[in-house]
Amino acid sequence: MNGQPVVDVLVVGAGQAGLGTAHWLGRAGIDDVLVVEAADAVGQVWRDRWESLQLFTPRRFSSLPGMPFPPGPTATPSRLEMADYLAAYVARYGLSVRTAAPVRLLALDDGAFVAQLPQGAVRARHVVVATGAYGRPRVPAAADDLDGSVHQLHSSSYRRPGDVPEGPVLVVGGGNSAAQLALELAGRHEVTVAAPVVPPFLPERLLGVSIYWWLLLSGVLNAGTGTPVGRFVRSRPEAVLGRQLRRAVRAGAVRLHASPVVAADGPRVCLADGTSLRPRSVLWCTGFESDTAWIDVPGALADDGSPRHEKGASPLPGLHWMGLPWQTRVNSSLIDGVDRDARRTARRIAAALRADAPLRRAD
Incomplete structure (x- = not known):
């Protein structure tokens, strides 16, 4: 293939989805795996979030x-603990991760995928896109019509x-980020929240036990996307914990x-109900969207x-996706939910590589 070496698997993204997949690829006996990360360090995306952020x-x-x-001093990890954990995970399993390596273009050439990086091209038999659905901040079009007197x-x-x-x-927003930041700002600002609907508020603990245990034991967290439970959860507004x-x-x-x-x-x-607000600042907690413009x-x-x-x-x-919301189950895009999807992906890739092995030996 143009005389260039080809890695068996290129994983794009060193977040939880990419690292979990790389782990299971190794367990499947696939050693020729390269993980590329756009940031300068593993876990940097967590370090770059707001200072008080708790998972x-x-x-x-x-x-x-x-x-x-x-273990740690709080029930949930901080953003810095999460960043350190991801870096420690790479070290523990000896995963091959190249940082400061954003993929500028992914294309096909002569039967292989070619990823263009700042350091040069990488060719791969299989590519796992593990950048998730949070690559680019999403802001409503109305933001462009606010004048310079409003800080955005x-x-x-x-x-x-x-x-x-x-x-x-x-x-602006009705999810967990909007709730956390509205509370933080309320200590020194007059705060108004504009949410599409009144969000459902879940207790953090029920009968002294984390709500996540109840969601796990009831089967909600692992409910398949197409099951009645999965369809019901997906039809509901995002719950605020x-x-x-x-x-x-x-x-x-x-x-x-x-x-809204x-x-x-x-x-x-x-707002849609006819309300007109005149804020000094607008904080858009309106989520993210996939950035796939680099895939050709x-x-x-x-x-x-x-x-x-x-x-x-x-x-x-040869092309695979990881870490997408609702990829297979309710918790596919959550950290703990990576496991099953990563195993499924690794097994699929391992089977394909085994099937291709005789052809590669013949070449």
């Missing part, structure tokens, strides 16, 4: 295959309350509008740029 999942549910998350930032750029100027703050925001709203410390942002005009933000492989993507796959398997031989 929503307890330590027991924050582990990758084969390595329990270490996405949750991915927020670090601490001092990043937000004095004055009223509008937090903890009831602190609900208490703050009832106490008048935070205002909540259950109405539909437009903006100069200094004003307009015919048939790999749908018209909207989303991955084409069946339980992580692309219709194109």
Whole structure:
């Protein structure tokens, strides 16, 4: 193949999905695996989040295959603990990870995948795209219609309350990030939350036990995407873990509008229910979307740029997806949920490599 060496498997992304897959590839006897990571260090994406960030999942549910998350002073890990854990995971299993190596283009050439990196091209028989669905911050189009008097930032750029100027703050979003940051800012700002609907608030503990244990024991966490339980969970708004925001709203410390942002005009933000707000700052906690613009492989993507796959398997031989929300189960995109999907992917790749081995020997 053009005289260039070919790795058996290239894993794009050194987050939980990529590292969990690399682990199971090794357990399947596949040694020729290279993981490439766009950031300068493994776990950097966690270090770059806001300073007070705590994971929503307890330590027991924050582990990758084969390595329990270490104990600590809090029930859930901090962002820095998570970053350190991922780096320790790489060291423990001797995974081959190349950092500061964003894939600028993935294409097919002469029967192999070719990934263009700043350091040069890497050819691979199989590619696992493990960048997840959180590659690019998502901001509503209305943001472009706000004038310069309104300070705007996405949750991915927020670090601490001092990043937000004095004055009223509008937090846009109805998920866990919006709830956490609204509470943090309420200590020094007048905070309003604009959410599409009133989010369901789950208790962090029930009868003294983490709600995650109840979700596991009831079968909800591992419910398949196409099962009645999976379809029900997917049809519901994102649940907020903890009831602190609900208490703050009832106490008048935070205002909540259950109405989405539909437009903006100069200094004003307009909601679907007709409410017009004039915040000094807007914090967009509106999530992320997949960044697949670097993939130039015919048939790999749908018209909207989303991955084409069946339980992580692309219709194109040799291409695989990992860490996607609802890939196979409710918890596919959660840290602890990586295990089963990673094993499935590793077994699929191992079977394909075994089937191809006689052909490679003949070549």
